[in-house]
Amino acid sequence: METLGTKEVFANQWMTVREDTVRRPDGSVSSYAVIDAAPVALAIPADGERFHLVEQYRHPVAGRRWEFPSGSTDPNVDPDAASVAARELREEAGLVAGNLTPLGTLDITPSTFSQTCAVFLATDLAADVPHRDPEEQDMQSAWFTRSQVERMMRDGTISDSKTIAAYALLLIS
DSSP states (O other), X not given: OEEEEEEEEEEXXXXXEEEEEEEOTTSOEEEEEEEEEOOEEEEEEEETTEEEEEEEEEGGGTEEEEEOOEEEOOTTTOSSHHHHHHHHIIIIIOEEEEEEEEEXXXXXXXXXXXXXXXXXXXXXXXXXXXXXXXXXTTOEEEEEEHXXXXXXXXXXXXXXXXXXXXXXXXXXX
């Protein structure tokens, strides 16, 4: 497809929404709404057969969700995806990883978002103090066994797509 033009529709500090006008291979013209946002990094904190998850309120779905620690790149702070994963792990879960192993990269929602998510396995963990953002102050965190995590995914307690996809990357690594 050929992009004929782009128009910014909305922008704030977290994302930009644009409308692209495109020409399809058959010559017809259409438009696509695209959301651009900073890349995300996610850490899977693992200690043997246990995994550390965080739970927080997610306004768009009006509910609390269990997830692996993750967050957006801050270009003023993070030189690379591993730095983002380490920062988010420390901020959200109060853990420091002695080892971060890259597992892969996810397209979060490629039909509308350009955003990607780098996934890391965090091991050799040490406890630290969480340094949560203001909107994360009510965040909970806990350790779960592998069987508990898999049950939570099956029963919908864990429904965050990047957490489930990251776990799949771990299983095939």
